[in-house]
Amino acid sequence: MQYKVPLNKRIFDITITSILLLILLPLFLLVALAIRLESKGKVFYFQPRVGMNYDIFPFFKFRSMYADADKRVEELKDQSQYGGKSETKKYQTSFSGDIENLRVSDEGLMDESVFLEESQQEVENSFFKVKNDPRITKVGRFIRKTSIDELPQLINVLRGEMSLVGNRPLPLYEAEKITEDRFIERFMAPAGITGYWQVTDRGKDDVSGVSRKMKDVFYAQKRSFLFDLWILFKTPLAAIQSENV
Structure with a gap:
């Protein structure tokens, strides 16, 4: 069965995203310049991610790591916050x-x-996140702490690959490990820039992978337009986090 984004949610996404992109254009240019001045490489980072219905799409972010970051995952795997x-x-x-x-x-x-x-x-172990990750640049730490690195995902929203509110789209190596029936429902919901997990647990260093997945499932089961508005209202405070994760 293929799940679809409700029409009212899609119209809301397009309207708000278009306005935000126009307002944020000067910030985009400043961040792009800062990234290029600190380290060589592309300004944007593209990674295949898994969203609703297990569809794979290119996920847009401002680059916050050095160019060889992906090659160091195995080296740092034992330090992962979600298990070694x-x-x-x-x-x-x-x-x-x-x-x-x-x-x-x-x-x-x-x-x-x-x-x-x-x-x-x-x-x-199906989630990989390292505290004080040495692969992150100085500019990268700032844009991550303020969630500025997430802003290019507005482009994903316009393209219909994501929504403003939903479950985080997962990297392939994480998504392929979610095979249990109790977690698979998370893929019934659209991929989102912000979501239920982000506004309740983001920045906490004692959150288990199971807890995170169950909150994704909860959102997929309970999602509604009013629930989305509540999550959007809570997002600005959750975006400023003190943990370097």
């Missing part, structure tokens, strides 16, 4: 007694408690 390496798996090759306490995995038989622990760790 999992503990050694405790598989069993034989068993006796109650088989209801065992689960079957690709690598053999596993005690159910260990299986559940490993499943939880996999969920946590």
Whole structure:
């Protein structure tokens, strides 16, 4: 089943986005100049992201990292806020007694408690975010802290790939790990510049990957025009964050 953005939401998106782009044009030019003066590379950063109905589209942002940032993900993966390496798996090759306490995995038989622990760790690792990320430039830290780096996504909204309010579009390596039925509903909602998770938990360093996904699911189930207006009203305060994440 293909989910569609309601007509009133789409009209609202186009109207507000067009006005904002005209107002913000001078700021766009200043930020572009600052980025180019500090580091070589393109002003805009384009990354494939997954939105509503699992559609993939080019996601626009002001570049806030050095040019080789993507190549350093594996190097920094253990420092991810949402989880690092999992503990050694405790598989069993034989068993006796109650088989209801065992689960079957690709690598053999596993005690159910260990299986559940490993499943939880996999969920946590599906989001990658590093505190005080060394890949971020000085200008990048400022535009991230003020959320200015997100402004080019207004172009995505005009193109119909995103909405002003929705769930964050995910990088491919994160989206492909969301396979559980309880989380898949997040893709029923449009990708958004701001959303329920951003206005409630953004900047907190103790938010789990599970909590974030469940809030995405909650928005997908409860979304309405009034709910969107409430999120937009809360967004300016949430945009200024103190954590370097």
